Structures are given as C-alpha cells and as structure tokens.
Amino acid sequence: MHFSKGLDDVIVGRSAISWVGGETGDLVYRGFDVRDLVPGVPYESIVHLLLYGDPPSADPSHEVGRELAARRDAPPSTERVVDALPVGLPPLEALRTILSSLGTGSYGYPPTREQGFDLIARTPTLLARYVRRSRGLAPVPPRADLGHAANFLWMLFGAAPEAPRVAALDGYLALLADHGMNASTFALTIAISAQSDLVSAATGALGTLKGPVHGGAPSRVSDMLDSIGAADRAESWIRDRLARKEVLYGFGHRAYKTEDPRAVVLHGIARSVADPHRLALAEAVEAIALAELRREKPGARLYTNVEYYSAVVLEGIGLPRELFTPTFAVARTAGWTAHALEQAADNRLIRPDVEYVGPPKGRVWPRPLPGH
C-alpha cells in the first residue's frame, strides 16, 4: 500500500487530453501548445480538439460550432428550476443547482459527445438567465448567429458585445478549457468511475471548483487590487500583509514551478481589454509581490498563477466578480466532458483506502440495547 494524503505523487491513469508541464511551464491540448492557439482559435474549435482529438476540418462553420449553437436553448423544465431559485444567491451557488437540474433522466451512462454538447451549450444560457433574473431583468434568448463567447455576453448584457471583449472572453474560455487531472476533473472522474452520468459528475466537479483553493479565488485578486488602490501603496500593503502571514492572491500553483503559460497569455489579452490604469496597477503589484514573496521564501519557486490575470481580463470584459468562477466553469465544461468520455472508455471504480486510526474494535455500548 502507498500512503499519499494529497495524491501529489500518484498517477491515477493515462490521458491523451492535456499535458501540464509543471517544470517547463507548458500546457498542451492534444499536442498543441496553448500559447500557439490563443489568441486565435475560437473556443468551439478547442471543444472540437478536446473532444475529438484533432482540429476541426473546416473553420469557422465546423460541426461543433453548429452543434453548440443548435443546443443553446435550455429545456423549459430546467428553466423553471432556475426561476425557482432564490434571487441574489452567489451565482456559483446557483450554478451548482442549475447544472444538476440539467439532468432529468436523459443523461445515462456511458457519457456521449452529444450529452457534452448539451452541457457545454446550455450552461451559459441557464447561468445568464439566473443572473439576469437576480437583477430583475428578463432573460435574453441565445442567438445562434453568435459564437460561444459572444453569445454568452449577449445573453448576460442584452447588447451586442464589442469585438475586443468577445475576443478576450474567447481566449479566456480556450485557456481555461482543460488542465490535466485537476481537483474538479478528478471529482468528475470518480463519479464516472462509479458509472454515474455526465450531469451528476459535472455537478460534483462544479462543487469542487467552488472551493477557493481550486477555482474560487480570481475575484479575490480584484478585491486585493482594490484594497491596494495605487501602485505607490503596493509595497507597504504587501509587506504588511506578509508580516501578518496572510496570503497574496494570484501567486503560486501546485503544478507549476515556473511561469504558468496561461498567466502569460492572459497578460497579453489583458493589454487589449483592461482599463490601462488597472493594468498598470496590476503589473506594478505583480512585480512587487513577486519580489517580496521571493525575498521572504528564497527557495520557493513562486510565480504568477492563472487567477491573477484572469481577474484583470474578466474585469476588462465587464464581468462582475461573482461571475469570475462561474465563467471558469463555463470554460471547463469542455474539459470535464473530454475526461468523462476518456474515463468511460477504459473504466474502473476509483476506490482508495484510508488508514484507520480510531479506537480498536471491541468497544461496548454503554447501555443495554432494546434489540439484544
């Protein structure tokens, strides 16, 4: 038996979907370096790549784009559940119930690509419906003539989105579409290993993504930047925070011991969409934070992680902070689907053991039992 509390040193299977090169700073989707794909390759083509293993044969009117556009309308039964949720929930909290309500008996085992297209296409529709309802606004129906990213913004804001914002969101969704055997994907894989269905598994994945250690932190980067306020206050703010042993958000990652390639690409995207003053603040804070963190822990290989420039990009797109992690989930439905299909193709129940350290067998219940 092999003991490993965080499973850091355990390989739970083989995967052809994505490679996270933690030492070299690589993220590769089926052989393609994400830095070569973004910006440029639309999210729909990334979905195609992740689910089929190869790029689509014709662009942009390829099969997956049509499939997703055709499946954006959510079933009325799930719309009713969305409309029954209390208004004003954190959208991430609502999204868990929304994802679950997509399953109405129609998502059996094994998962299929078609089920995945439904999941990927409908998640933004239902999320946008909830967010608008929480604000007292009527739902904006999806438009089949828009791409995935543009349509999400259309359904959220009810106005034709500006091209730089669409491109920025498209790039964000592509970069966040998959990332090896991360915690939410692992939770999904366990559900599939028990031969549960894609919606059940994705709901569990979302419940895991909700944890701030995994997906829930980018809005805290925005809060931190607000709190610092100006570049000339960054050094004292950061030193004070580190002196109190508090965390700086947006730095360090379990997998990457060098630059996170997504952070690099998102930094580039931020230049096209972020408010210049905000970007300048973020860059100044980043430089000081890295210097201070490295001064504090000279041996630690600490770098800017994906959350840092995700926050700057999502702010620039105009998304409210409470939608940062839900938008991460919108992106990750692609990777979740790909991993569900891969696990089902060569399935085995994931069932580890624990070392029992409780009282030894043989305790006696203190009172006589009626049944004995």
Place this chain on the structure above:
Amino acid sequence: MHFSKGLDDVIVGRSAISWVGGETGDLVYRGFDVRDLVPGVPYESIVHLLLYGDPPSADPSHEVGRELAARRDAPPSTERVVDALPVGLPPLEALRTILSSLGTGSYGYPPTREQGFDLIARTPTLLARYVRRSRGLAPVPPRADLGHAANFLWMLFGAAPEAPRVAALDGYLALLADHGMNASTFALTIAISAQSDLVSAATGALGTLKGPVHGGAPSRVSDMLDSIGAADRAESWIRDRLARKEVLYGFGHRAYKTEDPRAVVLHGIARSVADPHRLALAEAVEAIALAELRREKPGARLYTNVEYYSAVVLEGIGLPRELFTPTFAVARTAGWTAHALEQAADNRLIRPDVEYVGPPKGRVWPRPLPGH
C-alpha cells in the same frame, strides 16, 4: 511517482471514523462493531457516534436526536426548488438537485456539525416532499415527536408507520451510515480538500453514489428476484445468465473478501420485516447463486454483498425500488458529514497527476490564426 488507476493500493489519509476489515469481514464505527450496534442503537445515536466519536451520554432524548428533530423543516426557498422540478423524475435524479438547493450561501468552509445536522435532517424532508408531489399528493410535514426513521416513513406515507418497519429502517440507516473511504465519500473529500462547502461536497457525493457500481444497484436485486420468480427456477435462470456472461446483482464487493457484515445483519432484519415467501425466494437464490459463482470462478472469494439483503429489507419496509438508493443517501449523509469534518480538520488539496499519452507538443494548427 506511483501509478494506480483505481487507487486500490493507495491510502489517501488517516481516519478515525470507520474501519472496513475486508479480509476479516468487519465494519467498525469508532471502535464499535456494527453487529453489536444493530439492531438496537437508533440512527440518531449512530450520527452522534460518527460526528463526536463517542456514544451519546443519555438515551433517547440526547442532543443529536433533538438537533435533528428541530431541523427537519426545510427552508421555503428550497421547497420552491423542489416544487419546480418536473414530476416523475427518478427520485435519485431529483435528490441531486434537492441536495444542491439546500445551499443558499449559508454553508461556508469549514464545515460544521450544525451544518451536518441540517443536511441530515432536511434531506429526508425534501426527498419525501418531491416523491409525494410526483404522485400528486400534498406534502406531509415532519413530526418532531418521531425518530429519524419513523419520521421519514411518516413523511413518505402520511400514516403512522408500524413498529417492525420503523425498526428495520432504523437498522438499515445505521448500517449504511458510513463505510470508510468509499467512492462517494472520496468525491466529497476532494471537494472539501479544495475548501468547498458541505452542500457542494455532499451534492458531488450523491452524484457519485448514483453510479450503479457504487450505490445504484439494490433495486436491480429486486428486479432479478422478480425475473426469477420462484425458487425452482433459480438454478436454470442463474446458469443461463452466467453463460451469457451477465452479472448477478448482489454478490461481490471491492473491499470484502469474506462475508459483508452488513449483509449478515440485514439478513436478520429481513426476517422481521420481509414477506416470508419473498425472503424464502431470496435465500434460495442466494444459495444457488453463490454455489454457481464459486463453481464458475473457483478462486474468487465471492460473497453476498450489502445490496442483496438491502433490497429485501427495503422491499419489506414498503419502499418503492426507485427510493432504494435515495434512502441509502439519506443514511450516508451522516458519514459524509463526519468525513467532511475530519478532512477539514487536517486539510490538503487532493490533486493527483495523470500520465500524458497524447500527441507530443509541437503540433501546428492547420489554418492561419487571425490573432497571429
């Protein structure tokens, strides 16, 4: 790095909650052999034992029983979600959305015992509400003067339940309350490891329990018994089924290489609650199935598993088959809570790795990209 696809040979942590002795046929809750606890110890006392580590100090009006009875009323906001679900869903499908809808921002990290009491107390209320609504029946409000098992039957059927049925359900819930690091508990543990909340984690656990390899099979035992119909048809039916390489439900378990202690106790409970003809059929089928399975695979240590007599007991209680796995979930909310508390007390993100076997880095996208 250690490679293990099913994690069979991996210990993911230490736990003082329950010990599954697969070689010796033991299930121990915090030092107590479940065979010494059931029948006799009410589910509420098992909840106390699992969550606090020791038996309650006074019985039956002990703290946990009062806590659960006081928390049975579900918030109107979640009742609205339950009532918005389509009628006629498989209740297990509905239960996933119901569990999720319990979270309305009030279940933060870290999990607490009080959150667990809410989860354990409200799950049967909301499940019963959905089941009755699906049948066109008005909800039956919970009764604080009844125990957990009796109240569940009261809310389902709207009539005072008979004592043997209450005792049988109480025993079933106690026996199914926890079982080491099973797949659903592991999915929950991963969500907690990301510092997600108890409702998110339990929703993911339910999504995993839904898989027939884990929790979804006891109703198939009932279907199998129906299909066999009479003891004198069992041998030919079973031989024919095995000849077609099809599975016999209710036999074999990943952990147990000897008798599952729960199956033994449930067999005893079945004698007090099952229809005598049905029990006789089940016993005849069991004997023949074990003989045939052992003849087919002489080396395999195959025994009757927990699902087999679960089916007979739950039938005897009068529960419809579609409620078998949801009732398993009602029981397991106790173990899920205990494991969530234990994981949070010594937490570390669970994040394994996979071996990338896809195309090597360096593929070139077949068309020029607009962004390059």
